[in-house]
Amino acid sequence: MAVTPESLHQRVIFKVLLLMVSGAGILYFLINIQRGLVGLAWVELAMSIASLWLWRNVDALKALRLWSFLYLIPFFSIILFALSDPRISYGMFVWVLLIPIVSYLLLGLWRGFAMACLFMTLAAIVYIWRFHSNPEVINTVVLANVMVCAAALWAFSHIYESSRERSQRILLKLASIDALTGLYNRLRLTEIFNRERQQAEVQRQPLSLLLIDLDYFKKINDHYGHDTGDQVLVAVASHIQRNIRRRDSAFRLGGEEFCILLPGSGREEAHVVADVLRTGLAEQHPLVAGLPVTPTLSAGVATLGDDGKDFVHLYSMADQRLYLAKHSGRNRVVSQGQALQGDSVAGENASSPVLQATL
Template identity: 40%
Template sequence: MQNYLNSQQLLSRPYRQAVLKALLIITIISGLLFTVLNLGRQNYSLAFAELLMSIYSMAILWLLSTTDFVKHIEIWALVYLVPFFSVMMLALASPGATASVFVWVFLIPILSHFTLGKRLGLMISVCYIAMAGVIFFNKYQADLELLGPVPVANFSILTLVILAFSSAYEITREQTELRLLKMAHSDPLTGLANRAHLHSVFEHEQRRSERAQSPLCIALLDLDHFKRVNDTYGHEVGDMALVHVAEVLKAGLRKSDLVARLGGEEFCLLLMETQGQQGLAVADKIRRRLEQTPVMFEGAPLVIDGTVITLTISGGVAEHGVDGTALKDLIRVADQRLYESKNNGRNQIRLHSDAASALEVDDKSPGLLF
């Protein structure tokens, strides 16, 4: 789940980047306009603050155009919004400002949620809306018309509606993004990660492994004679078998590890902080468990024509830094070792090319082995 959340953050950043750039441009133009208007009204302090905000927005826009800021878009949004909302509070508190200037408060939840996300956006919104409320009541406490029940109710309810709408929109958008991300990065049959998600997670773990000098390895696994299952019992049984294999693979790994279905009957394990020899032991433990566990259907072993269906698997292991650094190189090496396992009797896992590196057990399990 954490991998999906990290990917979701990356997916949201270009959207927030576009929103922030648009806001900066609008702030520059409107800030200069209100600077001129307030100079004409001789409200020099507010005019100076708005001019500073325009210049500040220009500086941020220039910095964003010269740096790779997408990775830290939330920080940049906060750097923009806090001064912007603070100048807004100054404008609200300004003696020369009319009550109509308080309509700008309605922008606070919209801008906060669109640029900062649901949690931080809600916190910033509540903080500045509360400040605006305090300013309003202090400024117009003697004005019975503005502080009457109807105006106060209208302003308060509309503010809460916009706040709730902004929060609900951002929550729904993030949930939709997460669902789409899961669909794009998972195998529809088994629910395992697909090749695209494997590549994404590997890139992250590779950088972490190189920084921390920690081991990382992969194991490539392929079901033995799986075509016979489809040919003999049909694709429905074959699909049940693949789902069963996926469950066995997930049960044999830690939460920090990743298992992906590369296609057909081929799977890949990404084992964090694991050396090659340790990866060999993990993969072989899974191989033995799969061999000894019948394919399950509705909570019971799958029996066809009096035969309990069981499966075996062959595999190859490759270690990051020893057998290569890129995922494609590790998969290529692991694939070579996998086919050496296939060519030397199947139902075994190899770390090296020599036969002594293969781990296997005798077939003593009941039922029909493939």
């Protein structure tokens, strides 16, 4: 399971809660034994022991949200069970204020909202049932204070979690998107490949990887400047996005190198996609307004199974074929052990085809 900032955040909070509950459980076990609340005392001790066990093992838990959900149900239920005892004073109802805070922190925005709704409603029912005949507790001032305080904590918890999740989504997007082209960056490649590989294996579908490199890109930068080079990269990224399916994933790996994952596409289909990108790019003239820049690309294709079972082997094979395409004349696609022959021979000239018209 991938470790995300969100899972780390929730794991730390869960560990703090477990320690707090284990300590409080032992304390209240001793207090309630002395007060004669034997049943409640043993329930609290059992919760304390369970909390200590979870605390020792929390770092190894995979389904953290599920474990949090399964833990909070008995935890909140014990709070309500204790508060329903006539021998417990109404001051213990302050524990109810933990419900929305802990629910949001451990379960996220909407799961936390649902959990808080359920147990806060039950807590209100228990409160009214316990004290409906006690005018000192059930009066306008007391009820107003309790309701306003509970509503404020609930609202702050909801707003905090909503803002935190929104900020995290923005940060994750910024961390995984190439700022220049808007494509995924190298950081997301392995993660998305592993996801697509699992689906391909389950559905018994092919999966191919394309590595693409622009030919003579350094000469574009040297002759026209890096600003123009950046415009070329943006245009190439746009060209790639227009010519792949919604299910495909495109990446800029750095410099002038791109990668495309093609789920459901075997070697032949991937070669066709790469060649469509190649020929379409060569026909864009001028690519950058006002400048006769016509870059070409070379590509290497690798397919899951035939060329490797994991990302490292698949990437290595595609890289070798990209290298072969470069050293076989450029402006071509290689999807097997040798360069495929066809009409992609424009790159065989010794001079750069990008700059022939202007140099």
